[in-house]
Amino acid sequence: MVLKKNIAVSDNGFLFNPTTGDSYSLNATGIEFLKLLQKGKQNDEIIAEISAEFEIDTITVEKDLNDFKSTLVRLKLAE
Amino acid sequence: METKKTYERPLIKPLNTGLMNKFGTRTDYATFPDIDGAPVADLLEKYGSPLFVYSENTIRKNFVDAKRTFETRYPKVQFAWSYKTCYLNAVCNIYHSEGSWGEVVSRFEYDKAIQNGVKPANIIFNGPHKSDDDLRMASKNGSLIHIDHFDELYKLHEIASELNIKPRVAIRVNMDVGIYPKWDRFGFNYENGQAWEAINKIIANGKLELVGLHTHIGTYIMVTSAYALAAKKMADLALSIKRQFNKTITYIDMGGGFASKNTLKGAYYPGTDTIPDISEYAEAITSTLLNAGFPHDELPYLYMETGRALIDNAGFMAGTVIANKRLSDGRSATIVDFGVNTLFTSFWYDHRVTHVEELGVHTEDTVLYGPLCMNIDVIRENIALPALRPGNHLVVHYVGAYNVTQSMQFISFRPAVVLIDTNGKPHLIRQQENLDIVQSHEVLPDYLNNK
Amino acid sequence: MNTTNKPTYVIAVTGLNAIDSPGPGISVIRALxxxxxxxxxxxxICYETMEPGIYMHDxxxxxxxxxxxxxxVDVLMERFRYINEIENVDFLFPNFDAELFNFIKLEQRFKTELGIKMLLPTSEQFEARHKTELYEFGQKYDIKVPITKSITNASEIAEIAQKIGFPLVVKGKFYDAKIAYNLDQAAQHFQKISAQWGLPILIQQFVHGAEVNVCGVGDGNGELLGAVPMRKLYITDKGKAWSGITIADDELIEMNREMVxxxxxxxxxxxxxxKNSNxxxxxxxINPRFPAxxxxxxxxxxxQxxxxxxxAMGTKVEPFTTYEVGKMFVRYSYDMIVGIEEFEKISTNGEL
Known part of the structure; x- marks a missing residue:
């Protein structure tokens, strides 16, 4: 999965896709996930970073990351 | 050591689609950690999940409020607990302890009421199906038999002759009160003269003691004026009986049908805002009866068989999130451990569902599925809930009426029922089913026993 | 003009959807x-983030x-409690039919708990003017309303048609109205409308004539504070007024005065x-709010x-007795240029 290059997320979770004109709202964890993906981090890096930062087990993060990524693809924010 | 941040499932949702955002319904999904002071998570741990929970406080408060509401408006009021709405003995006995009689629609319910200590004379026997044996027994006991059709009326004449007693009866009357659907399948019709014909027959024959008149105009009636109209027609019948036969009717039974504060599917406003208060129903009924023209000393008793409105908000379904999943069209779905077989009313209400644990303010529109391997097992087609995780607990509100009595054993066991007493202490009032209970009535022919 | 002695009111207004079928909010604000x-x-006060009024900062x-x-109502109360803490609102103009139910319920609480006043019909008046009740409303107050009967079965049409004749109007409880010229057509409309909007269906007498609209205010004690009649000159494909003109009609004003x-x-x-040929x-x-x-x-x-x-604020108000006849309104649309940061703010903070 590769995130579209020209999307940006603001600190309050507002995301604008300039190619389609669609806007989205993200929660705090959604912002973290997206920023890590934008840095080009791999799954295991993201899982390690999130579970270090948040009170959560790695399996839950893995499940949520997969769901989040598939949602990004469905919303055409990644391919 | 540095504490880690609280984790919430990552959410991303499209804007400008006209969907409600977090400014829309914030309090709608406030956390709901305990019922009458008993922590929901502890109850589920102790009694298993899912679990029906009843609040004795709310039951008593509902009843006392309703009683006061009617009695401050009308001098002679008697409530009879509608058994079919919830016939758990613990629940029935709360109502009986507050002075409620029993209203039953089958022999099974009748026997239950007797076992609960209700005096036979204080049992109202309704319904279209009473066997000959039921009628004999109720006649002998002096219970109030509400006649549904002419076949029953003639049968009672026979029984009265046979036993040489005078059964105490009322007729059930159906009528047009301007609501839809019109309930005309129970009792005798008012407009076409059938009710008057039944009254004539009873009085002319003289073997039955016509003590009352009964109506029950429908269910979930949200227009109080329908009750005013019904009370007017009942009063007219009673006054006609007095005029024609110089006979005074002891009571008018206005049945039930008051709505609870649930939100019906397809309704725009929430039920908590649109459903009339009991006082509005009471005002419609009592002001009509008081102004109907009864001489003061001949004012009939008003019997009420209110069920749903007295119990719905006292019942909760507590349960557990099993899993989250993503549907093919991208919608979020959550599977919980209670299904439509125990929460029957999910078919017609958009039940309010709250979460037990503290969760974030961001929500996602979710389908709430029950645990059954059945496509129809949907608790809510669409509900905005915070990011739930497996193991989180949920509470469904306003489920006290009909769910326990109509729940069925299917695929898994029916849940336990707990009553929180007025001191906040939980009591088990119905055990969770198990394999032995469910199989106790099965009979396996020897030739099929492979053991 | 002396502006120093005038009070300054903080007034909240809904209905900011000045789109092709506009809500009344922007007109109300211009008047204010x-x-x-x-x-x-x-x-x-907006519901959706694309209501044009949100971006009209002038x-x-x-x-x-x-x-x-x-x-x-509980959620609404909480939201206004928050808004009021920041803005200290004096008066609120609800402008949508669908929100009036809630605001009427909250009227007392808004006044006593938040100090926000409104000028609303009573809940009895609000209920009585519903389509299904309007005929009874007319009977009660001696106002002519086309004979209307609420039915749940198409077989009831024939009996009503004998009384009111053809053509007649078949109406849904909330939306939709079709004219029927015979019984078959009426039954067809009944099926179609009931399938979409449910029961009951209203069967209404058809009145030939010219439609006139009146905008007015009643004071709740029986006095008409103002009334201006308007004839639509041009309508959009949705049937909304595109342009209209004030007309002189003393009898119509009198009818409004009587109604109030x-x-x-x-x-x-x-x-x-x-107004029919006689x-x-x-x-x-009756729409229980100002029109667009x-x-x-x-x-x-x-x-008005x-x-x-x-x-509502307790200032003495002299009722209007005259108005200028022949004043027209011509509605137009206008494209504002909006930066996405504005949309971001209203979308993520719920405020702009």
């Missing part, structure tokens, strides 16, 4: 800005997003009336919106 007896700070000082009416007197109507209203007025609909064209009343010399605020 034209008021000579007070200064205003305008608080916009008309609206600040906009807050509100929960939809379907979320119920007998019903003790409280607050703004819009009457839809048909010059009789038939009431078709209410700014025309200002143009015609009756700032200003009167409504003054009356």
């Amino acid at each position: 800005r034209d008021a000579t007896s007070f200064n205003v700070r305008i608080i916009g 008309l609206i000082d600040k906009t807050y997003q509100s929960p939809y009416p379907s979320a119920g 007197k007998s019903t003790k109507w409280r607050g703004p209203f819009e009457l839809e009336v048909i 010059d009789e007025f038939y009431l078709i609909e 064209w209410c700014y025309l009343t200002v143009g015609a010399g009756q700032n 919106i200003e009167s409504a605020v003054n009356f």
Whole structure:
């Protein structure tokens, strides 16, 4: 999965896709996930970073990351 | 050591689609950690999940409020607990302890009421199906038999002759009160003269003691004026009986049908805002009866068989999130451990569902599925809930009426029922089913026993 | 003009959807800005983030997003408690039919707990003017309303048709109306409309004539504070007025005065009336709020919106007795240029 290059997320979770004109709202964890993906981090890096930062087990993060990524693809924010 | 941040499932949702955002319904999904002071998570741990929970406080408060509401408006009021709405003995006995009689629609319910200590004379026997044996027994006991059709009326004449007693009866009357659907399948019709014909027959024959008149105009009636109209027609019948036969009717039974504060599917406003208060129903009924023209000393008793409105908000379904999943069209779905077989009313209400644990303010529109391997097992087609995780607990509100009595054993066991007493202490009032209970009535022919 | 002695009111207004089928909010706000007896700070109340009013900063000082009416009164109360803590609102103009149910319920609490006043019909008046009840409403107050019967079965049409004749109008409880010229057609409309909108269906007498609309305000004690009749000159494909003109019709004003007197109507209203060939007025609909064209009343010399605020705030209000005939409104649309950061703010903070 590769995130579209020209999307940006603001600190309050507002995301604008300039190619389609669609806007989205993200929660705090959604912002973290997206920023890590934008840095080009791999799954295991993201899982390690999130579970270090948040009170959560790695399996839950893995499940949520997969769901989040598939949602990004469905919303055409990644391919 | 540095504490880690609280984790919430990552959410991303499209804007400008006209969907409600977090400014829309914030309090709608406030956390709901305990019922009458008993922590929901502890109850589920102790009694298993899912679990029906009843609040004795709310039951008593509902009843006392309703009683006061009617009695401050009308001098002679008697409530009879509608058994079919919830016939758990613990629940029935709360109502009986507050002075409620029993209203039953089958022999099974009748026997239950007797076992609960209700005096036979204080049992109202309704319904279209009473066997000959039921009628004999109720006649002998002096219970109030509400006649549904002419076949029953003639049968009672026979029984009265046979036993040489005078059964105490009322007729059930159906009528047009301007609501839809019109309930005309129970009792005798008012407009076409059938009710008057039944009254004539009873009085002319003289073997039955016509003590009352009964109506029950429908269910979930949200227009109080329908009750005013019904009370007017009942009063007219009673006054006609007095005029024609110089006979005074002891009571008018206005049945039930008051709505609870649930939100019906397809309704725009929430039920908590649109459903009339009991006082509005009471005002419609009592002001009509008081102004109907009864001489003061001949004012009939008003019997009420209110069920749903007295119990719905006292019942909760507590349960557990099993899993989250993503549907093919991208919608979020959550599977919980209670299904439509125990929460029957999910078919017609958009039940309010709250979460037990503290969760974030961001929500996602979710389908709430029950645990059954059945496509129809949907608790809510669409509900905005915070990011739930497996193991989180949920509470469904306003489920006290009909769910326990109509729940069925299917695929898994029916849940336990707990009553929180007025001191906040939980009591088990119905055990969770198990394999032995469910199989106790099965009979396996020897030739099929492979053991 | 002396502005120093005038009070400044903080007035919240809903209905900012100045789109092709516009809500009344922007017209109400323009009228408030034209008021000579007070200064205003305008608080916009929006439901959706694309309501044009949100971005009209010359008309609206600040906009807050509100929960939809379907979320119920408790959520609404909480949101206004928050808004009021920041803005200290004096008066609120609800402008949508769907939200009036909630605001009428909350009227007392808004007044006592938040100090926010409104000028609304009573819940009895609000209920009585519903389509299904309007005929009885007319009977009670001696106002001509086309004979209307509510039915749940198509077989009931024949009996009513004998009384009211053809053509007749088949109406849904909330939406849709079709004219039927014979029994078969009426039955067809019944099936179609009931399939979409449910039961009951209303069968209504068809009244030939010219439609006239009146914008007015009642004070709740039986006095008409103002009334301006308007004839639509041009309508959009959705049947909304595109342009209209004030007309002279003393009898129509008299009918409004009588309606307000007998019903003790409280607050703004819009009457839809048909005048038949015998010059009789038939009431078709009462909208319990200002219509989107209410700014025309200002143009015609009756700032009814200003009167409504003054009356509710306890200032003495002289009823309007005259207005300028032949004033027109011509509606147009206008493309504003908006930066995405504005949309971001209203979307993520619910305020702009």
